[in-house]
Amino acid sequence: MTNSTQGFTLIELLIVIAIIGILAAVLIPNLLSARAKANDSAAMAYTRNCYTAVELSRNSSTQALPADGSCEGAALGTNALKPTASVPTAGTYAATTGGGFTVTVTGVSGKVFTFDGGTMTQS
Numbered sequence: 001m002t003n004s005t006q007g008f009t010l011i012e013l014l015i016v017i018a019i020i021g022i023l024a025a026v027l028i029p030n031l032l033s034a035r036a037k038a039n040d041s042a043a044m045a046y047t048r049n050c051y052t053a054v055e056l057s058r059n060s061s062t063q064a065l066p067a068d069g070s071c072e073g074a075a076l077g078t079n080a081l082k083p084t085a086s087v088p089t090a091g092t093y094a095a096t097t098g099g100g101f102t103v104t105v106t107g108v109s110g111k112v113f114t115f116d117g118g119t120m121t122q123s
Contacts, residue, residue, distance in 0.1 A: 036109055040122075042086030043107030046071075047115045050091040050103045053079040055117075065101055068094045 008016075050071035056079045057066045066075035071091040072082055083090050091105035102116045114121045 039086040039108050040111060040113075042084060043105055043109075043111070043113050044115075044120055046081070046084060046087040047091060047103050047105040047113045047120065050081055050093065050105065051101075051115050051117060053081055054093045054101060054103065063099065065095055065099075068092070068101075071103070071105075 053071060053076050054065065057076045058064065069075045069092065071093065072080045073090075074080070081090070086108055087105055088108055089106055091103050093101050093103045095101045096116070100116060102114055105113045107113065112123045114123070
């Protein structure tokens with residue numbers, strides 16, 4: 001009769017657990033930064049959508065903008081937007097000199113995005 005054992009030794013199991021721990025330590029920060037980047041991208045997209053909604057709400061004959069306000073406000077009518085999980089507060093828009101306007105949105109990360117129709121700035 002031979003005495004053979006099947007299975008893993010304690011050392012082999014500890015090595016596997018250590019490798020899994022090292023991989024987790026490397027991957028988890030990368031996954032968290034990917035989520036933050038995705039939230040920032042969603043906030044930028046919401047900012048552009050808000051800009052488009054305000055443009056669509058211009059008076060077609062006078063080209064006048066709706067009163068300064070929120071992107072989910074009644075001034076935009078059917079073009080109003082709803083905040084998303086990545087943009088917990090509604091964006092705001094304000095007229096600038098020359099007939100233009102800027103849209104400002106704060107993302108969940110606390111970054112503030114401003115869009116004037118041409119450039120997106122982040123602070």
